[in-house]
Amino acid sequence: MSAWQHTLGVDHYFIVSTVLFVIGLWGMMINRRQIIFMMLCMELSMLAVILNFAAFAHFKSDLFGHVAGLFILTVAAAEAAIGLALIVALFRLSDGNIRVEDMNTLKDSDKREEHKTS
Amino acid sequence: MAVSVLFYIMSFVALVAALAVVLVREPVTSVLSLIVVFFNGAGLLILLNAEFLAVLLVIVYVGAIAVLFLFMVMMVGGASESAQRGQRYHALPLALLVAVVLLVELVLFAVFTTSEQTATPISESLQAVSNTEALGGVLYTRYAPMFQLAGLILLAAMLGAILLTHRRLPGVKGQDAAAQASVAKKRRVRLVDVKRGEGTQ
Numbered sequence: 001m002s003a004w005q006h007t008l009g010v011d012h013y014f015i016v017s018t019v020l021f022v023i024g025l026w027g028m029m030i031n032r033r034q035i036i037f038m039m040l041c042m043e044l045s046m047l048a049v050i051l052n053f054a055a056f057a058h059f060k061s062d063l064f065g066h067v068a069g070l071f072i073l074t075v076a077a078a079e080a081a082i083g084l085a086l087i088v089a090l091f092r093l094s095d096g097n098i099r100v101e102d103m104n105t106l107k108d109s110d111k112r113e114e115h116k117t118s
Numbered sequence: 119m120a121v122s123v124l125f126y127i128m129s130f131v132a133l134v135a136a137l138a139v140v141l142v143r144e145p146v147t148s149v150l151s152l153i154v155v156f157f158n159g160a161g162l163l164i165l166l167n168a169e170f171l172a173v174l175l176v177i178v179y180v181g182a183i184a185v186l187f188l189f190m191v192m193m194v195g196g197a198s199e200s201a202q203r204g205q206r207y208h209a210l211p212l213a214l215l216v217a218v219v220l221l222v223e224l225v226l227f228a229v230f231t232t233s234e235q236t237a238t239p240i241s242e243s244l245q246a247v248s249n250t251e252a253l254g255g256v257l258y259t260r261y262a263p264m265f266q267l268a269g270l271i272l273l274a275a276m277l278g279a280i281l282l283t284h285r286r287l288p289g290v291k292g293q294d295a296a297a298q299a300s301v302a303k304k305r306r307v308r309l310v311d312v313k314r315g316e317g318t319q
Binding site: 007008011012013014015016018019020021022023024025026027029030031034036037039040041043044047050051054055057058063064066067069070071073074075076077078079080081082084085086087088089091092098 | 121122125129132133136137139140141145148149152155156159162163165166167168170171174175178179182183186187190191193194210212213214216217220221224225228229249252253256257261264265267268271272274275276278279282283285
């Protein structure tokens with residue numbers, strides 16, 4: 001019973017948000033072929049950061065964490081909008097088959113050819 | 119104690135749903151799991167007395183972003199899963215290694231640096247007014263530049279999204295502001311000497 005009596009500290013929230021962040025990062029690495037999954041994992045990481053800010057704001061009693069969380073929420077919304085717009089633009093260009101490996105128009109042209117032949 | 123139990127339940131559900139977001143193969147299921155993560159994250163924020171942020175999370179993330187993702191998955195989701203579906207785990211060992219190293223580093227950091235700060239009590243000034251009121255008091259005064267910067271970022275995102283997705287269809291009549299502004303007199307007015315008895319032709 002004494003295990004339930006302890007109070008929650010900042011480290012509990014920190015560990016949960018860290019695990020959430022690392023899951024998001026891991027998902028970005030293993031889903032490198034599907035851009036929608038990559039964006040979902042990015043949203044997971046953003047949520048972890050917001051949670052972390054809120055935890056420290058609570059335990060250090062400083063409202064800056066909430067303001068920073070608000071800011072990150074805004075940035076995440078903007079990022080989702082831009083990313084989905086990019087997917088739509090890519091969908092039109094690539095006649096219905098989005099492949100992350102083909103998004104190399106900004107790359108050095110020698111390396112692009114090298115990538116294509118390999 | 120109730121707070122502890124709620125914390126453990128919600129963080130467990132959030133982490134399991136986060137794993138589902140990463141590992142599930144169907145994009146729609148993945149987005150729905152993301153919604154579960156957001157709801158549990160909002161619950162954790164309520165435990166942290168961040169009610170405004172929690173409500174905002176539900177409204178913005180679940181109400182707007184997740185629905186946007188669902189639209190997008192239903193529009194182009196089938197297209198993004200290409201032929202190499204079986205090769206999805208090609209980077210699994212390296213990814214797992216990087217993730218585990220980062221996790222261990224961060225958790226060690228948490229254990230060694232934050233343990234003495236756990237007993238910090240919440241100040242009375244934060245308890246006296248509601249969270250939304252306190253946030254409003256500080257958001258428009260002390261952190262006003264940050265607030266305006268957020269507005270600027272949203273404006274840039276809006277313009278960028280419109281520019282990226284807008285396409286000019288052929289045959290649609292519209293204004294060309296640059297052409298209108300650069301009109302000169304000699305391109306519009308033609309002075310013709312008309313002789314008596316003849317037309318302009």
